[in-house]
C-alpha cells in the first residue's frame with residue numbers, strides 16, 4: 744500500500760477522485776476490507792464501501808464512510824465480532840533470512 748497522505752486507518756481519503764493516486768487506474772465503486780490496529784488489537788472490518796482501483800486494487804474510502812468508521816472505532820468494544828480470525832505472526836529475522 745502507499746505511503747502518501749493517510750488517515751489513522753491507513754486508507755486514503757478524498758472528497759472526489761476519479762483516478763487512482765498510485766497508478767492512474769480507473770476507480771469503480773466496490774468494497775474493501777480494512778485492517779486497523781487499536782493498541783495491541785487488530786480489527787478487521789469487511790465489506791467497507793470504497794472506490795477501488797481496477798488496476799492495482801487500491802481502495803479509497805469517502806470522508807463520510809471514514810467518519811462513520813471513526814465513530815464505530817470509539818465504541819467497537821460494545822459490538823460482538825461476527826467471528827475471530829487466527830493470524831500468523833513472524834519476526835523480521837524469520838522473514839528476511841537466517
Ligand SMILES: [Zn+2]
Pocket residue numbers: 763764765766767768796797798799800801
Ligand atoms: Zn491503482
